Amino acid sequence: MSRYWSPIVSKLRPYVAGEQPRIPGLIKLNTNENPYGPSPRALEAIGQAADDRLRLYPDPTATELREAIAARFGLEADEVFVGNGSDEVLAHTFQALLKHQLPLLYPDVSYPFYPAYSLLYDVETIEVPVDDRFRIRPSDYERPCGAILIPNPNAPTGIGLPLADIEALVAAHPDAVVAIDEAYVDFGCESAVPLISKYPNLLVIQTLSKSRSLAGLRVGFALGQRQLIEALVRVKDSFNSYPLDRLAQVAATAAIKDEAWFETCRKKLIVSRDALVRELEALDFEVLPSQANFVFARHESRSGAALQAALRERGVLVRHFAKPRISEFLRISIGTDKECARLVSALNEILSA
Numbered sequence: 184m185s186r187y188w189s190p191i192v193s194k195l196r197p198y199v200a201g202e203q204p205r206i207p208g209l210i211k212l213n214t215n216e217n218p219y220g221p222s223p224r225a226l227e228a229i230g231q232a233a234d235d236r237l238r239l240y241p242d243p244t245a246t247e248l249r250e251a252i253a254a255r256f257g258l259e260a261d262e263v264f265v266g267n268g269s270d271e272v273l274a275h276t277f278q279a280l281l282k283h284q285l286p287l288l289y290p291d292v293s294y295p296f297y298p299a300y301s302l303l304y305d306v307e308t309i310e311v312p313v314d315d316r317f318r319i320r321p322s323d324y325e326r327p328c329g330a331i332l333i334p335n336p337n338a339p340t341g342i343g344l345p346l347a348d349i350e351a352l353v354a355a356h357p358d359a360v361v362a363i364d365e366a367y368v369d370f371g372c373e374s375a376v377p378l379i380s381k382y383p384n385l386l387v388i389q390t391l392s393k394s395r396s397l398a399g400l401r402v403g404f405a406l407g408q409r410q411l412i413e414a415l416v417r418v419k420d421s422f423n424s425y426p427l428d429r430l431a432q433v434a435a436t437a438a439i440k441d442e443a444w445f446e447t448c449r450k451k452l453i454v455s456r457d458a459l460v461r462e463l464e465a466l467d468f469e470v471l472p473s474q475a476n477f478v479f480a481r482h483e484s485r486s487g488a489a490l491q492a493a494l495r496e497r498g499v500l501v502r503h504f505a506k507p508r509i510s511e512f513l514r515i516s517i518g519t520d521k522e523c524a525r526l527v528s529a530l531n532e533i534l535s536a
């Protein structure tokens with residue numbers, strides 16, 4: 184703490200990102216990155232755009248990218264908002280749409296950035312407990328609120344809600360924005376995008392970091408009816424006119440258009456995930472049913488912290504959250520089959536020691 188800080192700074196509880204160590208040979212399954220790499224067309228687009236034009240500012244409205252996203256989802260470009268990762272899109276959403284007199288509701292076990300943004304933007308919140316099986320119960324959200332934020336599938340549990348439940352939530356709260364964070368939706372969950380034309384209070388947020396393997400590019404987007412998108416644009420243009428640089432815009436546009444690459448990689452990952460679940464269960468792990476590119480698992484015989492440390496010693500990084508309710512779990516991102524095999528063999532060694 185410093186006497187020079189604005190008063191709010193000492194109250195913040197910033198998000199702590201998973202570590203990104205530069206240790207050669209490390210199996211990195213701790214930050215839900217996609218092992219298969221971005222579309223070659225995205226890389227080509229970066230190569231073609233990396234020239235003298237970088238002296239010019241990028242398109243502040245990222246029109247070409249928004250048009251590509253709109254075409255992909257059957258929407259209009261003014262129903263699309265883009266930002267520097269879905270983290271930035273979420274941050275603007277907190278400020279533009281989720282801050283009201285009544286509290287914002289989100290699950291108690293969910294993405295740790297939500298409480299961080301709540302403090303930053305002074306949003307009153309209620310963390311609604313997930314049930315004993317770590318499921319979001321839509322009926323728990325039947326209470327007065329200013330807005331609702333649901334990750335679907337949830338993170339770090341990986342558990343998804345059926346579209347009918349999402350629709351019931353959106354329909355039950357016509358006076359509140361219901362934001363669905365679909366960072367991992369492409370790995371087996373139903374998207375709420377088809378509901379957008381029907382519900383003016385629905386905002387869907389997605390990212391290119393996971394299913395399009397572009398975490399390093401930092402591109403996320405929100406989809407919703409024009410009035411919601413306009414609120415986000417007003418906040419963005421009061422913050423940073425150019426959140427997406429020229430290279431990010433062209434690469435993201437190419438990635439969105441490369442449906443074949445997207446389909447191949449996401450299907451491969453789903454197969455690997457389901458195989459890993461079977462292997463973990465064979466080692467007596469309890470694995471929550473995952474619709475994401477990670478699994479959340481615990482073992483009776485070892486604490487989550489001990490397992491994480493033992494894996495790290497063997498060159499395998501996974502994520503552990505020292506938090507109430509979930510401290511016994513490990514969140515394991517799905518890697519290539521070879522990486523998953525290294526993980527399983529390390530776990531075998533640890534558990535038989």
Ligand SMILES: Cc1ncc(COP(=O)(O)O)c(C=O)c1O
Pocket residue numbers: 214215267268269270271294334338364366389390391392398402403
């Ligand atoms: C639930 C959830 N939402 C949003 C994000 C943000 O992703 P990005 O900022 O890379 O788009 C993450 C990242 O891990 C996440 O887990």
